[in-house]
Amino acid sequence: MAISCHQSPFKLIPPSPSINLSKPYPSLSLPGSFRCNLSVPSITPLLAEPEPVFASVKSFAPATVANLGPGFDFLGCAVDGVGDFVTLRVDPDVRPGEVSISDIHGVGSSAKKLSKNPLYNCAGIAAIAVMRMLNIRSVGLSLSLQKGLPLGSGLGSSAASAAAAAVAVNEIFGGPLSVSDLVLAGLESESKVSGYHADNVAPAIMGGFVLIRSYDPLDLIHLKFPNDRDLFFVLVSPEFEAPTKKMRAALPKDITMSHHVWNCSQAGALVASVLQGDLEGMGMALSSDKIVEPRRAPLIPGMEAVKKAAIEAGAFGCTISGAGPTAVALTDDENRGMQIGERMVEAFGKDGNLKASAMVKRLDRVGARLVSSIRR
Numbered sequence: 001m002a003i004s005c006h007q008s009p010f011k012l013i014p015p016s017p018s019i020n021l022s023k024p025y026p027s028l029s030l031p032g033s034f035r036c037n038l039s040v041p042s043i044t045p046l047l048a049e050p051e052p053v054f055a056s057v058k059s060f061a062p063a064t065v066a067n068l069g070p071g072f073d074f075l076g077c078a079v080d081g082v083g084d085f086v087t088l089r090v091d092p093d094v095r096p097g098e099v100s101i102s103d104i105h106g107v108g109s110s111a112k113k114l115s116k117n118p119l120y121n122c123a124g125i126a127a128i129a130v131m132r133m134l135n136i137r138s139v140g141l142s143l144s145l146q147k148g149l150p151l152g153s154g155l156g157s158s159a160a161s162a163a164a165a166a167v168a169v170n171e172i173f174g175g176p177l178s179v180s181d182l183v184l185a186g187l188e189s190e191s192k193v194s195g196y197h198a199d200n201v202a203p204a205i206m207g208g209f210v211l212i213r214s215y216d217p218l219d220l221i222h223l224k225f226p227n228d229r230d231l232f233f234v235l236v237s238p239e240f241e242a243p244t245k246k247m248r249a250a251l252p253k254d255i256t257m258s259h260h261v262w263n264c265s266q267a268g269a270l271v272a273s274v275l276q277g278d279l280e281g282m283g284m285a286l287s288s289d290k291i292v293e294p295r296r297a298p299l300i301p302g303m304e305a306v307k308k309a310a311i312e313a314g315a316f317g318c319t320i321s322g323a324g325p326t327a328v329a330l331t332d333d334e335n336r337g338m339q340i341g342e343r344m345v346e347a348f349g350k351d352g353n354l355k356a357s358a359m360v361k362r363l364d365r366v367g368a369r370l371v372s373s374i375r376r
Helices: 122-134 157-172 179-193 201-206 244-249 257-276 279-286 293-299 303-312 334-352
Strands: 010-013 035-038 054-066 075-090 099-106 141-147 209-215 218-223 232-238 254-256 317-320 327-331 356-362 369-375
Touching: 054 157, 054 201, 054 232, 075 122, 075 157, 075 201, 075 257, 075 356, 099 122, 122 141, 122 157, 122 179, 141 157, 157 179, 157 201, 157 369, 179 201, 179 218, 201 209, 201 218, 218 257, 232 334, 244 293, 254 257, 257 279, 279 317, 279 327, 293 303, 293 317, 303 317, 303 327, 303 334, 327 334, 334 356
Parallel strands: 010 254, 099 141
Antiparallel strands: 035 218, 054 075, 054 369, 075 141, 075 209, 209 218, 232 327, 232 356, 317 327
């Protein structure tokens, strides 16, 4: 018996006795039971090329927390108030049917590390994918990327850029594509930049919590967290880079049947807790991964102490955000979240000898959105 995940197959072995920004993106009003079945391998362009509706647009896509403990590569959620912006304009100096990246700027040294070649930039790849879907051949586009997320932070930096770019291109032509199409475009970018997984880009586009039910074909389920419940993420980022490739290389090749059963039960409990708005249940499940986190935590200096400090300070649960190194804790109170963040920062300094910063953010229920536009 075997299960597999992208880039790192897990083979089961028998157990042994020793072991708010501006207005929301209009096409993203999704019911709680929303599901889209997407065929990934082929992208069929529109038969008729649409005309640009706007001369320029500006879009935003939020940060995301992927995996959520036991949900490796199939669970993720969006985080409000932090993310990437893309400004896009029709540019007569760009060859028709092509995208040019005019400038990249943003936090830290992230902007300097990114290529302006659209074929090697996650925003550029997603923009090209949407242009291909729309069959754009008569105009060229110029793209400006503003990074609000550092690279290798575990907060879905590449996915935010891809999601913002996909939405921007779609909106400049009047928004003819569906959410499903935009996720496909973002996934095409993710597959070339950070791996074939949608647990960042899907929630970045759709908002809220998203379950990836299947990758072949891609099947997404939008999980509705109750509107009357408050959920805050305490995000603590140390000055330490955890490249996704390195963190994926640390994954175990073999897992015991008992660990497989445990993680499946915790992932199920996590989904149930999201739908019920049960933060205590969410925290317990999120903190209980026995497969991925035990391999990755030792690679992030102080991570185990940070998790312990968060829970002792009153967090419902704590785990690694995505591939790390950001640690994420859950709470229902913003002020308590700030106190939890302080304890986590102290733990990174004391036990990991790392400087860290904390922020407390709500669940983003909207996802990628249009921020502003100028008509032609």
